[in-house]
Amino acid sequence: MSAKTTEKKQNAFLNNPIVKAVGTQRLIALLALIIIYIVFGAISPSFRQYSTLVSIFDASYYIGFMAIGVTFAITTGGIDLSIGTVLVCSSLVTGALATKYNVPIALCLIICILIGAIFGLLNGLMVSYMGLPPFIATLGSMMLSKGFGSIFTKAQSVTWPQATEAAGWFRNIFKINIVGANGMSTPIPTGFILLLIVAILMATLLNKSRPGRYIVALGSNIEATRLSGVNVAKWQTLAYIISGTMAGIAGIAYAAVYSTLLPGGGAGFELDAIAGVVIGGTSMSGGYGTIAGTLIGVFIMSVLKTGLPFIGLQTHYQQVATGLVLIFAVFMDVANRKKRN
Secondary structure, three states: OOHHHHHHHHHHHHOOHHHHHHOHHHHHHHHHHHHHHHHHHHHOHHHHOHHHHHHHHHHHHHHHHHHHHHHHHHHOOOOOOOHHHHHHHHHHHHHHHHHHOOOOHHHHHHHHHHHHHHHHHHHHHHHHOOOOOHHHHHHHHHHHHHHHHHHHOOOOOEEOOOOOOHHHHHHHHOOEEEEOOOOOEEEEOOHHHHHHHHHHHHHHHHHHOHHHHHHHHHHHOHHHHHHOOOOHHHHHHHHHHHHHHHHHHHHHHHHHHHOEEOOOOOOOHHHHHHHHHHHOOOOOOOOOOOHHHHHHHHHHHHHHHHHHHHHOOOOHHHHHHHHHHHHHHHHHHHHHHHHHO
8 A cells, every 4th residue: 555545544543533533542542441441341241231331430539620720721832730638638637627627518528629729829920020940849749739638637537427417418410320110220420421521611711711712822832822922820710710720620529439548648640731732733832722521531540440459460460550551542643743743
C-alpha cells in the first residue's frame, strides 16, 4: 500500500462526520471503554451483575467531580495536584463539624464546598499573581490541606452520618435504595444523574462562555492573550477556583459513598482524576479541554478499578494498566499537536 493511499484513508477517517463531531481521541477512549467493559463481562459472569454496575458508578463520583474541575486547570496549561487532599480535608473538617459540634448537615455541605473553593483561590493567587509554577504551588497546597485536616480532627477518623439517620439524607442524592414487594433493596445510583448535570454545566461554561474561551486561550498562548487586553491573572485564578470547588463537591460525594475518612488521606486521588482527564483527550500542554472526554476517561478508570479483581488481578495491576493507557493517551496528544503544527 502506497504512502499516498494510506494518507487518503487517514484523511477520510479524520473527515468522517462522526469522528469530527466526537473527536479522534475521545472516540478512541469511548471504544476502549466499551471494549474493556465487554472483555471483563465475557471473562467474569459476576461482573455483568447490576451490583457491579452500581459499584462502578460509586467509584466514579468523587473522581469524576475532581476530574471535571482539574480539566479547567490543565486547559490553561497548568496542573492542580492538591485536589485529592483538598477533597479529604474538606470532608474531614465538615464531617467533624457535623458529628462532634452538631452543625446542621446542610450548612456542613456548603462549608465543604467553600473549603475547596478557598484552596482553589489560594492556588490561583499563587500561580497568577505570585508567579509560582503550578506544580510547586499546588504541591504546597497539597501539604497544607493534608496537615490542616489532620490538625482539625486531632488525627482521628471521621464518620459521616449514615443514610438511616436523619442527618444522612444527603446520601440519597447519590444513591436511593428502593425496597420492592419481595423485601429486596435495589440501589439506584442517582449520583450518576447529578454527575451528568454538573458535567453539562461545566462543558457549557468551558466551551460556550466568555470565561471558558479565555481559559482555553490561556493554554493556547498566554502571552498573546495578555497582549490582546485580557486580564490573564483573573481568568487563570478562576480556573483554579473551579478546580478547588469541584474538589469540595467531590468531598461530599466521597463521604456519601465511603462514609469513613482517615486523616492524612487523599494523596493519589488526584492522579486518578488527572489520568482520566488526559485519557479523555484534554491536552496536557493546554489550549484544549473536553468535559465529555474527561467523563469517558473517568469511567475507564472506574471500570478498571472495579473489574480487575473480578478476573483475579489485584488492585496494583490497575496502576500498571492505567499507566499504559495514560502513556498512550499522552502519545496521542503529542502526535495530534505535532500534526496540527
